[in-house]
Amino acid sequence: MRLVIARCSVDYVGRLTAHLPEALRLLIVKADGSVLVHSDGGSYKPLNWMSPPCRLTEEPGKWSVTNKGGETLAITLTEVISDTSVELGIDPGLKKDGVEAHLQELLAVQLDLLGDGWRLVRREYPTPIGPVDIMCRNEAGESVAVEIKRRGEIDGVEQLTRYLELLNRDPLLAPVHGIFAAQEIKPQARTLAADRGIRCVTLNYEAMRGVIPENTLF
Amino acid sequence: MRLVIARCSVDYVGRLTAHLPEALRLLIVKADGSVLVHSDGGSYKPLNWMSPPCRLTEEPGKWSVTNKGGETLAITLTEVISDTSVELGIDPGLKKDGVEAHLQELLAVQLDLLGDGWRLVRREYPTPIGPVDIMCRNEAGESVAVEIKRRGEIDGVEQLTRYLELLNRDPLLAPVHGIFAAQEIKPQARTLAADRGIRCVTLNYEAMRGVIPENTLF
DNA sequence: TTGTTGATTTCGCAA
DNA sequence: TTGCGAAGTCAACAA
CATH class of the missing domain: 2.70.180.20 (Protein Yojf; Chain: A;)
Known part of the structure; x- marks a missing residue:
């Protein structure tokens, strides 16, 4: 350098x-x-x-x-x-923690935050236009697609809308409900989601991180 | 420093x-x-x-x-x-050129690039969800909303779609057509625009900059 | 290689 | 001050 x-x-x-x-x-x-x-x-x-x-x-x-x-x-x-x-040499690099991927991991094992009796179908559920963050079924057995963001903005709602539109064409899945989950959700995104019948869930990262899910205790 | x-x-x-x-x-x-x-x-x-x-x-x-x-x-x-x-002092700062704002300025005085007899209504036409870059009227007197980007991607088409949806609720304006104008337009954006009945226009920045519009000659 | 998404984004403008 | 869109965005990751 x-x-x-x-x-x-x-x-x-x-x-x-x-x-x-x-x-x-x-x-x-x-x-x-x-x-x-x-x-x-x-x-x-x-x-x-x-x-x-x-x-x-x-x-x-x-x-x-x-x-x-x-x-x-x-x-x-x-x-x-x-x-x-000066000769610095090669840097060992940076270790990070706390990103969206982590929120997805945490929510996948804490589906009770969304509702009692909900079951995970899979994370990164594939569709032709990209993976849905979390696909699960509610207590009635109906499909629910969850889109997770760190900050919930209007783009994320649009993205989830496209997924829902596509998924609901599949008679084996329909009706597919939508949940928009984020650490914070902007008012505009919240309004758009409400307009589209999408439920908004605010995620408390600190609280979610503090929970040790049952199935990873041993 | x-x-x-x-x-x-x-x-x-x-x-x-x-x-x-x-x-x-x-x-x-x-x-x-x-x-x-x-x-x-x-x-x-x-x-x-x-x-x-x-x-x-x-x-x-x-x-x-x-x-x-x-x-x-x-x-x-x-x-x-x-x-x-070392004491560096205050920096005089950077001068930029070639951004979206400039494209908007240039296109506003060269509406003939979109069609003969088109008239400007105004730039930064206000709506409740944000300003439309250029609002104009075509040769038939119908409203046209123009969204300008340096690079046209799917987000821009979504944005213009929201504007059009809103503007078309106003009976004094409707029907409002849409034009998506950019220096380059990604194929995906082009496809989505076509699907929504939005016309795509590729802007040649060099050529537009070379033109001195009649109304600023004197 | 190409495209998509996230970022301790940063930056600038306008309401 | 706040909010939103753009950026020579950059960078990681998947297809």
């Missing part, structure tokens, strides 16, 4: 055209050739950048970074404050 | 839980207190970070970054290779 503090202007031409006037900035060149232009604020997103795979060609006061898609990042350096390199 | 090269492990607890095993990494502390943990690869996205506003408290070998939402980033440093600071 190479770190350069320099006064520079930057021009990007690719998926769009963008220009950065001259200013003091941090330039990062990673081992894979990717280049990041950072200012002293904003978020983790660089002001400008080139993603790998790409190639950096360098001449005095002028860097040119190109990828095979024809996008170019041209950096003009007028003053270099520092220019250092 | 402060740049630290150090062997460290990182733990984030907040919207999710994540852990980084010990390795040599770049730590960036920006002027606003935000912290970025970068490895020597991947994309422009850090392995881990804390966005501003947040506060860094430091003791030997142990950094703790917290924000007011209660999220914490704990960094344990076992070996510091370098630790430098």
Whole structure:
């Protein structure tokens, strides 16, 4: 990794055209050739950048970074404050927890949150237009398709609607009910779901995680 | 801006839980207190970070970054290779070009691309569920709602469908036709649009930008 | 390779 | 301030 503090202007031409006037900035060149232009604020997103795979060609006061898609990042350096390199090695990477997949796991073994006597048919129930997160049967034995999101927005309701429309064409399954389950559900999504006869369920992630389901105790 | 090269492990607890095993990494502390943990690869996205506003408290070998939402980033440093600071000043920022807004501007003054004798009603035509990009009338005087995207995907067709459904309830407007306009339109979006009676129009950004419309010549 | 979905998304605009 | 749509989104995963 190479770190350069320099006064520079930057021009990007690719998926769009963008220009950065001259200013003091941090330039990062990673081992894979990717280049990041950072200012002293904003978020983790660089002001400008080139993603790998790409190639950096360098001449005095002028860097040119190109990828095979024809996008170019041209950096003009007028003053270099520092220019250092360090060998970091390969990073062991990140471990995450708490995503949508986890909500699905948890709900699949806690179907009583939806209703007493409900039975799981299967997770990731396949359809021609994508898998339904959870397919189950209610206490009356009727099919219920459950769509799970971390945040429930209008798109998720549309998605579930498409599943239900398709599934209800199958006389062996119909009637298929719908449940839209999420940690939080936006009012607009809730309204649309109500309009389509889809039940909304708010999931409490902390509470669900705290429960140890019976069938995994041993 | 402060740049630290150090062997460290990182733990984030907040919207999710994540852990980084010990390795040599770049730590960036920006002027606003935000912290970025970068490895020597991947994309422009850090392995881990804390966005501003947040506060860094430091003791030997142990950094703790917290924000007011209660999220914490704990960094344990076992070996510091370098630790430098530099004053960058405020960045003048980025100028962009070529976005959806520009397509909308251009199409609004080049409605002849859609049909002869078409007239603009208004851009950002308001509805209860959001603004229609362009509302106009065709040569027969019928209403046409135009949805503009840079890349036309299925979501955009769904969005336009919702607008049309709503607008067609107004007897003063109905019948309202739909046009889905984009620089490129995915086959799936095209199929869905056809199914809903929505016309697809591919926009040539370069050509549209080259035209100087009559009413702005003087 | 291509498409789809999620993201500690971030960012910008408008109500 | 909040909410919503776009992003040079990126990145993981399935088909």
